[in-house]
Amino acid sequence: MNSTTFGELLALVTPYIQKKDTILREAISPKQRLFATLRYLASGLTFEGLKFETAIAAQTLGHIIIETCEAIIKVLKKYLKLPQSENEWRNEAEAFARKWNFPHCLGAIDGKHVKIFKPPGTGSYYFNYKHSFSIVLMGIVNANYEFLMVDVGANGRVSDGGVFSNTAFCKKLVEKDLCIPEPENLTSTNIKLPYVFVGDDAFPLMENLMKPFSKKTLSNEEMIYNYRVSRSRRIIENAFGILASRFRILLNEINLCPEKAVIIVLTCCHLHNFLRHYKVESYYQGGIDVENINSGEVANADWRADPTLLQLQALRGRNTTTVAKQIRAQFCNYFNTVGAVPWQNKIFQQ
Structure with missing residues (x-):
């Protein structure tokens, strides 16, 4: 996926995957969430393997990736x-x-x-x-x-x-x-x-x-x-x-x-x-x-x-x-x- 297409997809899914920062920590950005999801789908890496590339905990990746996939299905249904x-x-x-x-x-x-x-x-x-x-x-x-x-x-x-x-x-x-x-x-x-x-x-x-x-x-x-x-x-x-x-x-x-x-x-x-x-x-x-x-x-x-x-x-x-x-x-x-x-x-x- 080239940068232009990635940008198009990011614009579509951002409203569904953007989270607010809290006092304790900064939210993982939509760009990071989409990148992690696409990398998981394309590479076949496990959540454990992917955590080293994304600096996101494996358990968190499990939640992020499914949520982002659901958003992708929703925005690409046409x-x-x-x-x-x-x-x-x-x-x-x-x-x-x-x-x-x-x-x-x-x-x-x-x-x-x-x-x-x-x-x-x-x-x-x-x-x-x-x-x-x-x-x-x-x-x-x-x-x-x-x-x-x-x-x-x-x-x-x-x-x-x-x-x-x-x-x-x-x-x-x-x-x-x-x-x-x-x-x-x-x-x-x-x-x-x-x-x-x-x-x-x-x-x-x-x-x-x-x-x-x-x-x-x-x-x-x-x-x-x-x-x-x-x-x-x-x-x-x-x-x-x-x-x-x-x-x-x-x-x-x-x-x-x-x-x-x-x-x-x-x-x-x-x-x-x-x-x-x-x-x-x-x-x-x-x-x-x-x-x-x-x-x-x-x-x-x-x-x-x-x-x-x-x-x-x-x-x-x-x-x-x-x-x-x-x-x-x-x-x-x-x-x-x-x-x-x-x-x-x-x-x-x-």
């Missing part, structure tokens, strides 16, 4: 929100089609486990499939690597399909309560298809949620479809990768109660969008995969060489509606006919 109208959703879809060649796509969805210390008296409640304790971060990212929605706090023990189905977003998606436009013709065609999100095998195939074909033997057409979905999903892989590489606290076991860990994760997501909005180049530098459409090769982002967040498990034995399968088949046909891109057949040469 940077992380779902579209509120059909036209806003269409704008997201147009950006997706323009940048990622996937029409009627509203965003990419994925989830990650964030490790925490085992909370006292919780048994195996937060125990995940990789034998660690965690809470789940579920997110949707738009074509510009910005989070449209995050849902944080499901316990790591819940099956990954259960995590998604229990989110407020999923319930609204099923109940058609998100202001998503009705199915429309794809541009310059008479092919009517719904607006959709794209996910991987951790998510169910739904009318408004497309995922790859997962059977062992795939036709060439299905392989092309899978490539187009995977290409579109790369944005959320990169968003999570950047998030974890810039906010190293997410790669450690967070030694806080689950409720405070949720605040930490939400703060990181809001800061991610804030920095994206202000186009802070150092934040994204080296953080995005680059595809050479002439050769079909992908140059991996720097974060892929580092530790990253734990992926959700693939769903097994999930019933899928006939309508959802038909919609996927229509997208598959589109990507292999009028919606084909010149470089997609290069996947067969790799």
Whole structure:
């Protein structure tokens, strides 16, 4: 974060974190409080480790950082929100089609486990499939690597399909309560298809949620479809990768109660969008995969060489509606006919 962006953020949070001096001691300034919080999030240092950099007692840091995180979430809430109208959703879809060649796509969805210390008296409640304790971060990212929605706090023990189905977003998606436009013709065609999100095998195939074909033997057409979905999903892989590489606290076991860990994760997501909005180049530098459409090769982002967040498990034995399968088949046909891109057949040469 550069000094200009730090100053912008400081001006926003100061009214919520400024304290008065007392007769006994001078209050810790908003600038010190914000610096300590950002350093904690970015470095992954413990409160004990951070006290030497900030000259603030570890116990005091524990109070300051949570309070400042709550203020950050409050003042940055406008940077992380779902579209509120059909036209806003269409704008997201147009950006997706323009940048990622996937029409009627509203965003990419994925989830990650964030490790925490085992909370006292919780048994195996937060125990995940990789034998660690965690809470789940579920997110949707738009074509510009910005989070449209995050849902944080499901316990790591819940099956990954259960995590998604229990989110407020999923319930609204099923109940058609998100202001998503009705199915429309794809541009310059008479092919009517719904607006959709794209996910991987951790998510169910739904009318408004497309995922790859997962059977062992795939036709060439299905392989092309899978490539187009995977290409579109790369944005959320990169968003999570950047998030974890810039906010190293997410790669450690967070030694806080689950409720405070949720605040930490939400703060990181809001800061991610804030920095994206202000186009802070150092934040994204080296953080995005680059595809050479002439050769079909992908140059991996720097974060892929580092530790990253734990992926959700693939769903097994999930019933899928006939309508959802038909919609996927229509997208598959589109990507292999009028919606084909010149470089997609290069996947067969790799």
